[in-house]
Amino acid sequence: MSAYLEIRSVTKRFGDFSALRDVSLDIAEGEFVCFLGPSGCGKTTLLRAIAGLDIQSEGVIRQAGRDVSALPPEERDFGIVFQSYALFPNLTVRKNIGFGLRTRGAPRGEIDRRVDELLEMIGLPDKGDSYPAQISGGQQQRVALARALAPRPGLILLDEPLSALDAKVRLHLREELKTLQRQLGVTMVMVTHDQDEALSLADRIVVMNVGVVEQVGTPFEIYDHPASRFVADFIGAMNFFPGAMTAPDAIAVRDLRLHCTPNGHAGGQPVTVAIRPEDVALAEDHESDPRNLIEVGVGGIEFLGAHARAQLVHDAFVGAPLVAQLPQAVMRRRAIARGQQIRVRLPEDRLRIFDGDARHG
């Protein structure tokens, strides 16, 4: 299968600064892809390169088999929604949505029908004659999306489209966006710095950092098998400890000996051991398998509602305590409190091993 959008060795320089370095990526037709990363990672730069708004210094971008690398935006095929929505303030919702439908040779009646259809689709059939300032932020966002969809482009680009909204509206619109995208089958690329948004919306996530792609994968792959220390750290919470491989399936963290699944690191190599807080399991009293079972002191407990986050103290974990996220039900049943000594298991298949020392990794 040939990709709908092919990005090859794209580099963008602003003077001496490289905002994108040799980025390559394939996006299939009908896919929902999120560019995720901290601010300044180059995700918006990549989106604007795809749009032709800030054309890359080097590299090729092909869309539907056509080389669009050097084309100005008006000669490419995409619709775009910005964080600000950029709705034309002096035009009604109808006129905003219909803006891209004029001069396409479409008769008036057809334009009106298409606008009605879109208003219906975004659930604002009676807001057509309002001005953007007269409708809510969430409604504005939907109008901006409808305007982008109106000429039926092959690709929709979304630049942090939800970040200007408050939390509740954001959750609601997130679902709507996903449903709409599935219904229409249109390829969407969304830039976001919100990992929850990316994890819940995307078919695939592109994690970026300082101008390079760190990992591309499904939300599950990204969360469960982070390819780098950066990804592991950026997505979700993660405990990191410096250690060294003693054998292909064994690690030493100070005096602590842990087993792990073989991962390609040879014995003697310094590594960073990582485990997610929710993977730290409370051992039952009767458990006797000593592998990866450690005794820790409960340093502090942070109550989070359904869960609690416990800081576990152990001689091996210098610098930062081991953080465990435990269901509140378990906490209650075992009556875990500050100052107790408890036993936890670090399941060997949940340990992630990365190159290098935690402090330098």
Place this chain on the structure above:
Amino acid sequence: MADVAIGASAMPRRRVVRPRSGRDDRLMLAFVGMIGLYLIASLALPIGFMLWKSTEVRSFAFSAFEVEVDRGQGFEPLGALTVAAPRLGLADEITQARRGPSLTAAQLFPRGQFEGQPVTAARVRLTGDARGGGLEALGQPVAIGDWAEVDADNLRRLTLRAGTINSFANYAEYFSNPALSQSIVNSFAVAIITTVITVTLAFGFAYALHRTCMRGKGVFRTLATAPILAPSLLGGLSLVYLFGNQGLLRGLMFGGSIYGAPGIVLGCVFFTFPHAMLIIATALRIADARLFEAARVLRASPRQTFFTVTLPGARYGLISAAFVVFTLTITEFGVPKVVGGDFNVLALDIYKQVVGQQNFAMGAVVSVILLVPAVFAFAVDRWVTARQVALLSARAAPYEPAPDPRTDRRAFVFCAAVAGFLLLILLVSQYAALIRFWPYNHELTFRHFAFEGVDGGGWGSFWNSLRLAFYVATIGTGVVFIGGFVVEKGRSFAWARTALQFLAMMPMAIPGIVLGLAYIFFFNNPANPFYFLYGTMAILVIATITHFYTVSHLTALTALKAMDREFESVSASLKQPVTRVFAQVTTPVCSPTLIDIAAYFFVNAMTTVSAVVFLYAPHTTLAAVAALNMDDAGQIQAAAAMCMLIVYANLAARGVHALLSRLLARTQAWRTR
């Protein structure tokens, strides 16, 4: 999937992308080019030409003239004039040319003699380029290399003509003439004193408006900006009526004379006050209330708070206002013309050199000297303005003054005094325009508005001014707005947009009178393809638009910057031409700013003197210039009447502006939630 397929297709791994320009880019570039060319032709080239002309000096090309003389024993060579000059009693090339642009053989051999012996014949030939000069014999030009020979009776008919060279001789002459260079000291003294007075008053006024709860703020604000509506020379006229030789308040001068520095300073304070007040008011308006709360919590005294919070917060506004007032004053020529007396200042020197003595080169020299402080003040102002932007953080809380009867009362008294002075100046001219004969006959009459038998063109001038103001307001606003749009919203051709931005900032650094003189040099030159503009209304429109370009441009930019940066991107993604966003979104949204710019252009076109004083023709006389000429001819009440006509027109324009603003607000339902 991410990193697969690199190199799988035949695409080269490193390929530098040259963005292709779209239709919109090319259209925008075309507009950048047109407006850029306009500014080059109407500003950069004339100023450059004037700089060049200021170094032009008449001079004989001594080395190119070879002289022989016959004292009865055949021609004996005297060599080139470079060698022969001392023997012939000539000065150096430039000094000689200054004494007269031509030399005849009769002057080379006074009384027909050379070194005491009678000359029977003389001949001269050109051995090379005469630098624009030449040689004539018996009324005919002589070609290079040919001898021009005359006998003793026709010595007078052999003429050597001076050419021109470029040197700093004009500048040397300027600085060696104390009568001229004294103006530099005078100009700086007057400008500095005016700046100190105006900025102090303006700060007090703005402070009272924004930091106290005094009554009558609306009235005070209106009165404070009123001088903008009048030509600057109105202040001078009123001062003459008040403190002149027949002035009402002459007693207050205690025997001193208003003519000279005191008059110039007072007149300049009058017309620069609104500019300073508006700038400082802007700086005081954006105060952060949290700083004042912090000061209160720290138990700072009001005095401490003033010096540690208020003043530093307004410092950029104060510096900016100071340099604006300084520039306005040092480049002002209307006020010194009316009340300057014998006190010479630079701007007036330019006028005198050009109009009075027809010495254009010296006018150019003074212009260049005037450019130095103007450009310097401009640079400082830009630097300061650029720093002020970051002053107001998004989290700042707006400051609301609390009532304090004592302070409020003092503020009121202060503002009443300042506004009273401004009002007095305006009203005195109004009164003088309406009474029969100052100061003896105070019977009310409209006879001065008939402009019968006065200089300057009367009502014709007024209609011309209205026409000019209308053209400038409409055409100028269009040009400026499109220029601002392509600078701010263009996507590619960054270098061209930067260049246009630079050109658009230049007019602010150029004093109007310098621009006017530069236009004479540049346009009044048959070799210039735009020569046909000279003496037309068009050149007045061009000069005025260019003179007031920068402030309008900055106003347009502010409005355009406030618009979402992505409107054009969205439109491009929807395959719509940029002209459609411009027409359907940008222009309607910016329409309040457009009428602001038009009003600014209109008012300034009505009042300006400096840029147009050299450029009007008999059929394009202008009201403000007419007032100047009436004053010059001693018809000072007619001058006051003309100034008041300008004020009425500007008041009417303000009314139209307010009406349009209100109408716009009504049609712009989208602005309200």
